[in-house]
Amino acid sequence: MAIWCRVSSRTIANANHMRKRMNQGFAVDVNRASGFSSASNRGRPLFSDGNRRHLNSLPWNRATLVWFQRFKSTLAEKQQDPFLSSDSDEDHQSLEFPGGKVSYTSEMNFISESSQTRVPCYRVLDDDGELIPDSHFQQVSEEVAVKMYSKMVSLQIMDTIFYEAQRQGRISFYLTSAGEEAINIASAAALSEQDIILPQYREPGVLLWRGFTLQEFADQCFGNKADYGKGRQMPIHYGSKKHNFFTISSPIATQLPQAAGIAYSLKMDNKKACVVSYIGDGGTSEGDFHAGLNFAAVMEAPVIFFCRNNGWAISTNVSEQFRSDGIVVKGRAYGIRSIRVDGNDALAVYTAVSAAREMAVNEHRPILIEALTYRVGHHSTSDDSTKYRKLDEIVYWKNARNPVNRFRNWVQSNGWWSEQQETQLRNRVRKQLLEAIQVAEKAEKPPLAEMFRDVYDYPPSNLEEQEKYLRETISRHPIDYPADIPV
Amino acid sequence: MLGVVRKKMLGQSLLKIRPAVSMLRSYSSAAKQMTVRDALNSALDEEMSADQKVFLMGEEVGEYQGAYKISKGLLEKYGPERVLDTPITEAGFAGIAVGAAYHGLKPVVEFMTFNFSMQAIDHIINSAAKSNYMSAGQMSVPIVFRGPNGAAAGVGAQHSQCYAAWYASCPGLKVLTPYSSEDARGLLKAAIRDPDPVVFLENELLYGESFSVSDEVLDSSFCLPIGKAKIERVGRDVTITAFSKMVGHALKAAEILEKDGIDAEVINLRSIRPLDRSTINASVRKTNRLITVEEGFPQHGVGAEICASVVEESFAYLDAPVERIAGADVPMPYAANLERLAVPQVEDIVRAVKRACYRSVPLAAAA
Numbered sequence: 136m137a138i139w140c141r142v143s144s145r146t147i148a149n150a151n152h153m154r155k156r157m158n159q160g161f162a163v164d165v166n167r168a169s170g171f172s173s174a175s176n177r178g179r180p181l182f183s184d185g186n187r188r189h190l191n192s193l194p195w196n197r198a199t200l201v202w203f204q205r206f207k208s209t210l211a212e213k214q215q216d217p218f219l220s221s222d223s224d225e226d227h228q229s230l231e232f233p234g235g236k237v238s239y240t241s242e243m244n245f246i247s248e249s250s251q252t253r254v255p256c257y258r259v260l261d262d263d264g265e266l267i268p269d270s271h272f273q274q275v276s277e278e279v280a281v282k283m284y285s286k287m288v289s290l291q292i293m294d295t296i297f298y299e300a301q302r303q304g305r306i307s308f309y310l311t312s313a314g315e316e317a318i319n320i321a322s323a324a325a326l327s328e329q330d331i332i333l334p335q336y337r338e339p340g341v342l343l344w345r346g347f348t349l350q351e352f353a354d355q356c357f358g359n360k361a362d363y364g365k366g367r368q369m370p371i372h373y374g375s376k377k378h379n380f381f382t383i384s385s386p387i388a389t390q391l392p393q394a395a396g397i398a399y400s401l402k403m404d405n406k407k408a409c410v411v412s413y414i415g416d417g418g419t420s421e422g423d424f425h426a427g428l429n430f431a432a433v434m435e436a437p438v439i440f441f442c443r444n445n446g447w448a449i450s451t452n453v454s455e456q457f458r459s460d461g462i463v464v465k466g467r468a469y470g471i472r473s474i475r476v477d478g479n480d481a482l483a484v485y486t487a488v489s490a491a492r493e494m495a496v497n498e499h500r501p502i503l504i505e506a507l508t509y510r511v512g513h514h515s516t517s518d519d520s521t522k523y524r525k526l527d528e529i530v531y532w533k534n535a536r537n538p539v540n541r542f543r544n545w546v547q548s549n550g551w552w553s554e555q556q557e558t559q560l561r562n563r564v565r566k567q568l569l570e571a572i573q574v575a576e577k578a579e580k581p582p583l584a585e586m587f588r589d590v591y592d593y594p595p596s597n598l599e600e601q602e603k604y605l606r607e608t609i610s611r612h613p614i615d616y617p618a619d620i621p622v
Numbered sequence: 623m624l625g626v627v628r629k630k631m632l633g634q635s636l637l638k639i640r641p642a643v644s645m646l647r648s649y650s651s652a653a654k655q656m657t658v659r660d661a662l663n664s665a666l667d668e669e670m671s672a673d674q675k676v677f678l679m680g681e682e683v684g685e686y687q688g689a690y691k692i693s694k695g696l697l698e699k700y701g702p703e704r705v706l707d708t709p710i711t712e713a714g715f716a717g718i719a720v721g722a723a724y725h726g727l728k729p730v731v732e733f734m735t736f737n738f739s740m741q742a743i744d745h746i747i748n749s750a751a752k753s754n755y756m757s758a759g760q761m762s763v764p765i766v767f768r769g770p771n772g773a774a775a776g777v778g779a780q781h782s783q784c785y786a787a788w789y790a791s792c793p794g795l796k797v798l799t800p801y802s803s804e805d806a807r808g809l810l811k812a813a814i815r816d817p818d819p820v821v822f823l824e825n826e827l828l829y830g831e832s833f834s835v836s837d838e839v840l841d842s843s844f845c846l847p848i849g850k851a852k853i854e855r856v857g858r859d860v861t862i863t864a865f866s867k868m869v870g871h872a873l874k875a876a877e878i879l880e881k882d883g884i885d886a887e888v889i890n891l892r893s894i895r896p897l898d899r900s901t902i903n904a905s906v907r908k909t910n911r912l913i914t915v916e917e918g919f920p921q922h923g924v925g926a927e928i929c930a931s932v933v934e935e936s937f938a939y940l941d942a943p944v945e946r947i948a949g950a951d952v953p954m955p956y957a958a959n960l961e962r963l964a965v966p967q968v969e970d971i972v973r974a975v976k977r978a979c980y981r982s983v984p985l986a987a988a989a
Contacts, residue, residue: 331725365758374757381724382757386748392714393749396721396729403703403727426714433709434718589759590793592817595849595896 253460256507257487258477262536264544273486275324277551283324283481284546285560287316287539290340292564293349294512297356300572301370301516306356310371312337314511317481317538318443320344322411322506325488329408331397332380333390336371337443338413345378349568353575360621365589366581388418391427391440395501398436402499409437409495411488417448419462428469431501438501439491440471443478445510450523466503478506479538482545509536583609583622653834661803661835662692662824665810666730668842670700673728676814679706679715680732680769689734690770690829716742716767720749723765723819730814733769736785736823750819751794766813771799771823772866772917773965779953784918786865789821790895791922796820796848797895799865803833805892808846816848823894825866851898853905857887860911860975863902863928865891868915868966875971884979894924902928903936910941911978917965920948942978947971 229238259272275283294311301309312319319340326332332341339352351363355373358366363375364382374382384390394412401408418424419442431438442462446453459465466473472494476487484506491502509532513520520529546552583605587598609616656664670676677700682689684697684707697705708715712733719729733739739746746767753761772784790797796818800806806824813820838844854869855876864872869890876886887905891898906912912932914925925946932944950964976982 333721363758363760364756367756367758372756374760376757376760382753382761384748384753384756386744389717389745389749390721392717392745393721393724396718396723397725398721399718400722400725400727422711422713423717426709426711426717429709429711430714430718585758589755589757591796592754592762597896597899 258480259482264541286320310515311512321481321484333394333412350571353571357575359578388421388423395431398438411439416444432470435499437495449514463505473503478508481542655832656803656835659829661806665807669814676728677704712742716745723763730766736771768822770826774826778956782954801869849896851901852890854890855888857885859885861905863889864915907939912944915947
């Protein structure tokens with residue numbers, strides 16, 4: 136190292152001049168460079184590939200300068216070298232690495248862990264449901280707006296009544312979507328019937344929009360004979376092939392890589408449809424989130440990843456879930472176009488999902504939407520969230536930031552809704568739902584034969600034997616198996 | 623009369639020893655030789671050609687021609703849309719493949735070894751195996767998970783575990799374990815055509831082994847039924863059940879035993895789930911003695927299930943206690959001498975059979 140102190144100032148000036156010339160990009164031939172050596176450099180390569188910073192630390196002397204001058208004449212020949220760019224003067228600071236060209240800098244700077252300002256959130260209606268002036272949004276017709284609003288109300292009522300039913304011991308479990316009605320309904324409204332839904336579990340509104348009846352919901356919750364799931368799953372694990380709504384599965388985030396796979400399949404079939412997969416803020420911590428988004432980007436799959444950031448994953452607040460600026464910033468890490476939207480603004484959600492769908496289907500790319508919202512209800516009937524958060528926080532979001540009220544104000548301000556219609560709707564839905572529950576409760580449970588079906592496509596002999604054995608046992612011990620249990 | 627064709631033992635190394643060829647079924651003459659690797663490759667090729675929905679995905683299956691060259695030539699023939707090189711995320715690509723299967727494609731997912739399938743096991747069990755049942759038939763999963771399983775040679779604990787027992791305990795999955803090239807071709811074709819999720823456990827050391835195959839096996843419509851075991855060697859005195867590499871060991875043990883006047887019947891299970899209990903029990907009812915052989919860990923192994931099944935169904939026919947031979951109850955050691963001790967050898971099978979035939983003192987008494 137001592138040798139560098141001996142470099143004269145004149146040599147340094149010349150060296151800088153040479154460095155600029157060198158930077159015009161010609162190959163540094165390591166073999167050639169090793170031909171020149173001073174005692175200090177013997178055996179050490181003068182240059183590493185493309186790293187011209189070493190030029191600063193060279194022991195400059197006359198021989199060096201002469202050598203460099205000779206080197207200039209080989210400029211043309213070296214331009215073929217694929218490891219250097221020599222396209223234009225502007226490019227003189229860039230390098231080629233696997234993965235493409237990248238410019239370099241001699242100033243060492245770490246990218247900050249967070250930007251000065253958070254990514255802004257797209258909204259169209261203010262907290263009172265008034266249209267913000269000069270907003271961009273997709274207009275909805277009266278018919279669609281009224282349908283959206285009615286479904287949001289139905290979802291609210293459905294949640295309230297099923298929750299009560301669980302508390303009364305009539306169903307074993309329930310999960311509400313309170314506070315997320317706009318996300319549920321508005322996102323569904325922006326899609327087509329052919330778009331395939333892979334839900335997490337807080338999106339029954341999507342099914343509601345697509346025409347799943349209150350009776351069908353009740354049948355699943357009671358696990359009766361009419362349940363499309365044949366009584367195989369816990370309540371709220373809805374699934375309906377005809378509505379393109381994949382059966383809800385409990386492990387978190389597994390639907391994300393599955394969504395990428397289905398989207399790939401749609402692409403291979405040349406379908407004009409996309410996949411929409413939902414996930415909560417907590418679910419983005421799963422490994423499957425990384426795999427799903429990464430793959431979707433690499434495979435150029437038409438999938439919308441819709442993240443409901445409602446602030447809580449059971450008792451884990453987002454501040455304990457991740458340290459990034461929410462989920463939207465993660466999209467860029469995967470090369471995915473992303474947007475942050477006010478999840479309690481039905482019009483904003485509708486517009487964002489419509490635009491996302493266009494891009495996904497026409498450009499074959501994944502899109503990430505982060506909808507900011509708040510989980511007003513407890514995580515489920517197995518949870519009491521007042522144990523880990525303040526009651527007034529919950530009450531504030533339930534009242535002052537209510538998405539249903541907000542959208543109603545907008546619909547009403549257009550003259551499309553009235554108080555009278557409100558009362559009629561609520562009464563009608565409530566009545567229908569209570570009837571549906573009564574019917575579902577009284578309905579027969581699935582027969583024994585269903586227990587052994589669908590394990591495989593075709594029942595194997597060992598299961599047939601087991602069923603036969605079970606039936607024999609039942610007939611031999613009628614006292615243990617009362618007659619009202621359907622077989 | 624049926625006999626066993628004796629081949630000269632090459633005796634150089636364990637890997638190069640040829641198995642005895644069974645003459646149980648006499649196909650038409652011109653028997654070709656085919657390695658298990660080629661058998662798998664040809665099966666994949668034919669099924670991909672026959673059905674556009676079949677596609678292959680896994681690490682290194684494309685450009686690299688497959689980590690064990692099983693998918694050689696397929697990328698070139700079918701293109702990157704149908705032979706997908708995946709990033710290193712077993713959980714990721716298993717999930718993606720299940721999604722594709724939900725929508726009607728027929729993925730064949732390769733795990734570089736089944737040891738790595740543990741990183742994807744949630745998708746195999748909770749997304750694939752249970753979906754048809756939990757969705758009440760609305761979501762079927764016609765997927766195949768394949769790759770090498772069990773011990774190789776000198777690869778240590780995290781590359782040597784046998785997963786047959788783990789996967790076979792789960793309802794909703796089918797678990798297949800080919801031994802010969804005929805098995806490899808017939809069972810892989812059956813697996814790809816099957817609408818249920820199939821776990822297809824190959825063996826790295828068998829890839830290079832050659833077996834004769836008849837014209838029937840080479841035909842592109844050839845298929846073996848899932849759930850049927852094959853009697854590799856008919857015998858009278860004792861039933862030896864085995865799968866995958868251990869079938870070769872069992873056949874060699876049978877040759878040795880023949881010299882001592884013990885005529886062993888060797889059953890190649892081929893299918894662990896569903897297990898061919900009727901073939902096994904019929905054999906035990908004939909021979910009255912049972913030895914099960916497997917490479918995997920002894921507790922809750924495949925042998926445990928077979929023994930329980932035989933005790934339940936054919937107890938009165940047993941003339942000797944059932945015995946299980948399994949790998950040592952330790953993570954696989956690396957040192958060659960220790961590795962040899964940790965995996966069943968031919969001599970272990972021979973000794974166990976002799977015990978069952980009361981030709982030597984039972985294990986418990988000897989200890």
